[in-house]
Amino acid sequence: MKIGVMTSGGDSPGMNPAIRAIVRRALVRRVEVFGIENGYEGLVSGAIRPLGWHDVGGIVSKGGTFLGTARSDRFRTYEGRREAVRNLASKGIEALVIVGGDGSLMGAHVLANEWPEHLKALGKEISTEISQLKVVGLPGSIDNDLFGTDMSIGADTALNHIVRALDDLSSTAASHQRTFVVETMGRHCGYLALMSGLAGGASWVLIPEDELDVRWHRKMIEALENARSAGRPHQMVVVAEGARHADGLPIQSKEICDIIHEKLGLDVRLTVLGHVQRGGSPTAFDRVLATRLGTASVDLLVENSEECTCHMIGLRENREVLTPLDEVVTKSRAVGEEIENGNYTRALELRGESFRKAFELVKMLTRITPAKECTDEGAVLVLTGGADAPGMNTALSVVGRCLLNQGIRVLGSLNTFLGLLQNNLVGLDWHEMVGWMNRPGSEVGTARVTIKDGDLSRIADTLRKNNISGIIAIGGWGVYHTLWRMIEQRDKYPEFKIPIVLVPASIDNNLPMSDFSIGADTALNVIIESIDKIRNTASANRRAFIVEVMGRNCGFLALLSAMASGAERAYLPENGISLKELVTDVELIKTSFDCGKKMMIFVRNEAASRHYTTDFIRRLFEAEGRGTFSVRTAILGHVQRGGAPTAFDRILACRLGAQAAFSIIDFLGRGSDDAIVLGLKGRGVVVNHLDEAMKEMDIDLGRPKNEWFLKLCDIADSLALPFAGCGLPEEQL
Secondary structure (H helix, E strand, C coil): CEEEEEECCCCCCCHHHHHHHHHHHHHHCCCEEEEECCHHHHHHHCCEEECCHHHHCCCCCCCCCCCCCCCCCCCCCHHHHHHHHHHHHHCCCCEEEEEECHHHHHHHHHHHHHHHHHHHHHHHHCCCCCCCCEEEEEEECCCCCCCCCCCCECHHHHHHHHHHHHHHHHHHHHHHCCEEEEEECCCCCCHHHHHHHHHHCCCEEECCCCCCCCCHHHHHHHHHHHHHHCCCCCEEEEEECCCECCCCCECCHHHHHHHHHHHHCCCEEEEECHHHHHCCCCCHHHHHHHHHHHHHHHHHHHHCCCCCCEEEEEEECCEEEEEEHHHHHHHHHHHHHHHHCCCHHHHHHHHCHHHHHHHHHHHHHCCCCCCCCCCCCCEEEEEEECCCCCCHHHHHHHHHHHHHHCCCEEEEECCCHHHHHCCCEEECCHHHHHCCCCCCCCCCCCCCCCCCHHHHHHHHHHHHHCCEEEEEEEECHHHHHHHHHHHHCCCCCHHHCCCEEEEEECCCCCCCCCCCCECHHHHHHHHHHHHHHHHHHHCCCCEEEEEEECCCCCCHHHHHHHHHHCCCEEECCCCCCCHHHHHHHHHHHHHHHHCCCCEEEEEEECCCCCCCCHHHHHHHHHHHHCCCCEEEEEECHHHHHCCCCCHHHHHHHHHHHHHHHHHHHHHHHHCCCCEEEEEEECCEEEEEEHHHHHHHEECCCCEECCCHHHHHHHHHHHHHCCCCCCCCCHHHC
16 A cells, blocks of 8 residues: 655644654555645645655654645646646555645545546556545644544644743733733634633633624623722733624724723733744644544554545544544534524534533633622632642632632632641632632642541541531542542541542542543643753764653653653553563664664653662663663653643643532532542543542552553554564665
């Protein structure tokens, strides 16, 4: 089999990792692969060249697409598509993998449908037995507007650019007491504006899917004015470029600035982010997403060649899923058509449940004051426990404001269970929590606290004295285990017979009933940024680096950071480390450097082996290298916990925090004492009983018995190790 790979339409961060995955997976599976330069224009002009293993080396961290992308008027013509068929058929290419948006995917679909008639017209000019062109599309769009996938390649990176811009603008806005209007991309899709507004703590958000009334600007002005009166002098308004007035005419960002200045007399500044949203190195999420989908596209063509005609591979509920290309394009464009026709309610429905819930949450969080006054009927206790994780403050802010909005008093336990032991609880204020959305760490404090049996009575006393009617705990495995012990003692301590909701927050991502924990994405991005910098500092040397990452007994950070950074090996606690494996790796290093490789990266989880430590492996590699290469170590340590949370972690914290608040409100209304665990499974938030979560855990190792990410081990190994028996011919390496 011979396949072609191309990128088309607007560039999106993550296209390069996708190309890398497609090329290397194809070579490992003995498939020839050709790169098509500059999208459909290259297809028409014949700019097609074979790609080898090293052609895609070092591109995983680079933004854009090294193959190039361009609009092609010639391809839009029937004659231009015939030239494309001529060029593909002449090289024997029978399958095309394309990364792009709905327009790009539609172009490939049309080409595949016309393929037989073009071949017939070309006749004896082309000697080929390829009767049908197979097409596999990968969703590449920063707007995240494609049907058939929960996330498209590039959207997460663009979202992080916007959120960082909002954070930076907040600083200068606070200094000058200014209001900023920030315009994001999103012609027919408000995903970027909505989610960045949610993650960035915006005061007002305007998106194409929102049906505005004629006097919408009065509501916005009233909200901004009330915010200033409440002590928040600097405001942020986020608007998608496709937002519309009630009559369907586009809303101009400059127009919003003028309205605010005229009505409130404020100093208003406009920031149009533009194409900066497309640029830069892709995030860890986009690199992993692109790698998974790129690998899956090749596997599909090799293993199901007869069944595969025209499909897109997307990620739905954390699984690679096929959708026919015509269905992808039709349903993706349906939302824009509904907006054009003024059917905003229908457009919002087509976006899906998670989009609608995020929209409702933004409306609630942009309130200036709670909808209800707090009563004295009891309080909900909120705590953050275990090691700190980026995003805890975001979750605290959302939980607290959702509860206060329903008139429920909220208390925070300072320093986790220490606050309960010392009766050190504080009331949480709406306006104070507004500013917590982007802060690292936890404003109420967090600590690892070992609770003894004698401490339970003191905790019960604190709960009784403060009339605590429910607990929401945001933290890691230690918090889960402690609350489980409290529940087991309910017969002895009736104060524990209250509803409890657990929200997973741990950079280790080692908690049950959830694919992702709050904080893990931020830590993962810190790691890959560090590895990228290591490559920059030593790229001209024959040097091997061993990077040690956190994770305790869970290999999530090690495996996904290795996969996202293009590291050669990940040492995981789930697999352990053997001496035989280390000897093989020494030979791998020697062979790689002899073949021209300049540096190699090995990622080791801190608990991968008790005996084969990071320093031991360094000394072993150096001894066996006998001076032919050098070895360095980098232990990242607590830097992995620091910094502002990523957009992914903030949005996850918002979703889980809102669900935690709504769940406890429901339990209080029903008089229930349920203890539940929240999590993200696939695309949605799931709710499970705590006893079910405990059964899923390996108590001794402190990690789930079944970890979803281990299925990615084969992908990571196959893309990184060309010399480990993959059978590739010398010229392709």
